[in-house]
Amino acid sequence: MTSPGAVPAEAEQLPLTGGYADFALRLLVALVLGLILGIEREFRGHPAGIKTMGLIALGACMFTTLGLLPEFGTRVDPTRIAAQIVTGVGFLGAGSILRQGGDVHGLTTAASIWVAASLGMAVGYGYYAIAVFTAFLVIVMLVAIRPLEQRFFRNRNRRFTDLPSRDPEL
Numbered sequence: 001m002t003s004p005g006a007v008p009a010e011a012e013q014l015p016l017t018g019g020y021a022d023f024a025l026r027l028l029v030a031l032v033l034g035l036i037l038g039i040e041r042e043f044r045g046h047p048a049g050i051k052t053m054g055l056i057a058l059g060a061c062m063f064t065t066l067g068l069l070p071e072f073g074t075r076v077d078p079t080r081i082a083a084q085i086v087t088g089v090g091f092l093g094a095g096s097i098l099r100q101g102g103d104v105h106g107l108t109t110a111a112s113i114w115v116a117a118s119l120g121m122a123v124g125y126g127y128y129a130i131a132v133f134t135a136f137l138v139i140v141m142l143v144a145i146r147p148l149e150q151r152f153f154r155n156r157n158r159r160f161t162d163l164p165s166r167d168p169e170l
Helices: 020-045 050-068 078-095 107-124 128-152 154-160
Strands: 098-099 104-106
Touching: 020 050, 020 107, 020 128, 050 078, 050 107, 078 107, 107 128, 128 154
Parallel strands: none
Antiparallel strands: 098 104
């Protein structure tokens, strides 16, 4: 599905109808969703916080919406823009992953960066309700799963430090 004509009719994005007002609304909604995601990350003390998530969602929305402008005509393929956003955001996410000895930190932050970009892209294409619902699910998951991890997976942080010694006779 690389051409816009290959997308099913029920999955059609909302075109820019109100000119600058519609564009501005999309940017504002994407920014708010990114900020909400960033607040959770900031509250937990992670490096990619409010500003980072807001900028990622806003930038992804901007690139996506620009690809829909009629001024570009057929010179711009929205699927290529989406692919480049995913690639660029993957680079940002990879930069947030750190390895310290046997421990790996930043995977959830990297995933949050990826989700912030997808929220911006969804809003950029005009899928407001799906973006808001997805943001709700992500926040609920990030907030609700933490107490479960702490209760049921207490040894989670010592996963790789208590490795059994190898028996040389085996």
